[in-house]
Amino acid sequence: MSxxxxxxDDELLFRQGLRAILSKQDDIEILFGASDGKDLTExxxxxxxxxxxxxxxxxxxxxxxxxxTKIIRSTFPDIKVIALTSYFTKPFIVNMIAIGAVAxxxxxxxxxxxxxTIREVYAKGFFYDEKVLKFIMEGAGKRISPIxxxxxxxxxLSKREIETLELICQQxxxxxxxxxxxxxxxxxxxxxxxxxxxxxxxNVAGLVIYAIQHNLVTFDKFY
Amino acid sequence: MEKIELKLKNQREVLQATxxxxxDERKRIAQDMHDAxxxxxxxxSLTTNLLLESDDILDIDKQSLEHILxxxxxxxxxxxxxxxxxLPPVLEKFGLKVALEELFDDYIQxxxxxxxxxxxxxxxLSHMEELHIFRIIQELINNALKHAQATQLKIDLINxxxxxxxxxxxxxxxxxxxKTDLKAGLGLQNLKSRAAILKCDLLIQSSINNGSxxxxxxxxxDVN
Numbered sequence: 518m519s520x521x522x523x524x525x526d527d528e529l530l531f532r533q534g535l536r537a538i539l540s541k542q543d544d545i546e547i548l549f550g551a552s553d554g555k556d557l558t559e560x561x562x563x564x565x566x567x568x569x570x571x572x573x574x575x576x577x578x579x580x581x582x583x584x585x586t587k588i589i590r591s592t593f594p595d596i597k598v599i600a601l602t603s604y605f606t607k608p609f610i611v612n613m614i615a616i617g618a619v620a621x622x623x624x625x626x627x628x629x630x631x632x633x634t635i636r637e638v639y640a641k642g643f644f645y646d647e648k649v650l651k652f653i654m655e656g657a658g659k660r661i662s663p664i665x666x667x668x669x670x671x672x673x674l675s676k677r678e679i680e681t682l683e684l685i686c687q688q689x690x691x692x693x694x695x696x697x698x699x700x701x702x703x704x705x706x707x708x709x710x711x712x713x714x715x716x717x718x719x720n721v722a723g724l725v726i727y728a729i730q731h732n733l734v735t736f737d738k739f740y
Numbered sequence: 741m742e743k744i745e746l747k748l749k750n751q752r753e754v755l756q757a758t759x760x761x762x763x764d765e766r767k768r769i770a771q772d773m774h775d776a777x778x779x780x781x782x783x784x785s786l787t788t789n790l791l792l793e794s795d796d797i798l799d800i801d802k803q804s805l806e807h808i809l810x811x812x813x814x815x816x817x818x819x820x821x822x823x824x825x826x827l828p829p830v831l832e833k834f835g836l837k838v839a840l841e842e843l844f845d846d847y848i849q850x851x852x853x854x855x856x857x858x859x860x861x862x863x864x865l866s867h868m869e870e871l872h873i874f875r876i877i878q879e880l881i882n883n884a885l886k887h888a889q890a891t892q893l894k895i896d897l898i899n900x901x902x903x904x905x906x907x908x909x910x911x912x913x914x915x916x917x918x919k920t921d922l923k924a925g926l927g928l929q930n931l932k933s934r935a936a937i938l939k940c941d942l943l944i945q946s947s948i949n950n951g952s953x954x955x956x957x958x959x960x961x962d963v964n
Contacts, residue, residue, distance in 0.1 A: 528779045534786035608842045625785040
């Protein structure tokens with residue numbers, strides 16, 4: 518089983534370089550490349566085998582990576598989006614995560630970090646490195662994700678759900694969480710689904726942001 | 741008398757056109773910086789990383805490649821910064837509110853300035869109008885720091901029924917509105933031109949040692 522990936526970047530040389538790096542990995546398979554957001558969404562609509570992860574540049578002609586991410590989030594909610602960009606600054610990171618990107622990579626990251634990010638996203642649904650987490654924490658006071666007013670009160674989360682949430686934030690997999698809490702992986706999934714429903718976020722990445730914003734976890738628990 | 745009026749009106753129009761052209765040029769250069777320079781530097785970084793990954797690489801080659809990578813990253817950062825100073829990409833991608841918050845953060849980190857702000861989302865503004873408001877605030881903060889030596893600013897941007905209302909106050913040393921020097925006069929002229937482009941009334945209140953307040957407010961339609 519390999520991780521199916523699509524890459525969107527308007528710079529052909531960059532796409533080729535990234536392809537060269539990723540195709541060295543046995544567990545990663547690149548399905549297709551796209552030259553901008555429009556090309557990406559068109560190929561997504563027509564391709565038989567859908568990618569599990571999309572790596573997209575932000576600044577592209579025709580349709581940029583921000584618009585493309587919004588469309589993918591609503592049309593193909595199961596596909597995870599990793600933003601890969603030259604804009605490694607707080608407002609970009611915070612806003613990209615708010616619209617549904619599950620990881621954020623600088624274009625000059627090391628290949629090792631790129632591969633690690635893909636594997637983590639595949640296994641756990643999201644990956645934020647230390648720098649990205651720091652920006653999320655700083656942005657937390659500003660309510661970066663759309664939290665509906667009066668929609669939810671933390672006290673309605675059960676103790677087990679909060680424990681699951683904490684372990685999700687520490688990047689444990691479902692089976693690891695099951696082992697730690699002495700419950701079955703299925704039960705972990707039930708807790709996770711309940712968390713998604715109760716917090717009204719779209720994905721695991723949203724749960725992490727939710728936990729940070731509501732002070733349900735502290736920063737030192739991440740590492 | 742009419743001739744002088746006409747001449748002044750022409751001068752104002754030339755100034756406004758100059759500002760618009762300047763913004764177009766800045767945007768073009770920022771775009772070129774990204775397309776022609778930054779994106780290629782990213783390819784260099786990727787390719788160098790690829791070479792560094794090979795197992796049979798000599799130590800001496802490895803050092804050279806790492807040197808290339810370090811320099812490349814420095815140039816990449818400079819290129820990003822130059823493009824950012826010309827036109828902050830956040831403004832185009834995420835709008836005025838996010839761009840202003842980034843601007844305030846940058847100033848707060850770089851200086852001892854305190855900025856109290858309340859920036860509302862103004863959905864009816866065009867990209868160009870957002871850019872002019874951004875430049876006005878940038879100019880006002882710069883002036884407050886450089887000329888007025890202010891330590892505290894209060895910046896509010898709110899919706900009104902026909903546009904917006906921007907108010908900017910500093911606790912700097914203020915100025916005599918009847919006696920502005922040439923250099924400060926030019927900055928003021930720029931603010932006035934941008935206000936005219938935005939169809940705003942500009943109200944300035946300042947006196948020596950009492951700080952300054954600048955208020956930009958969309959003109960009433962029927963006055964036009």
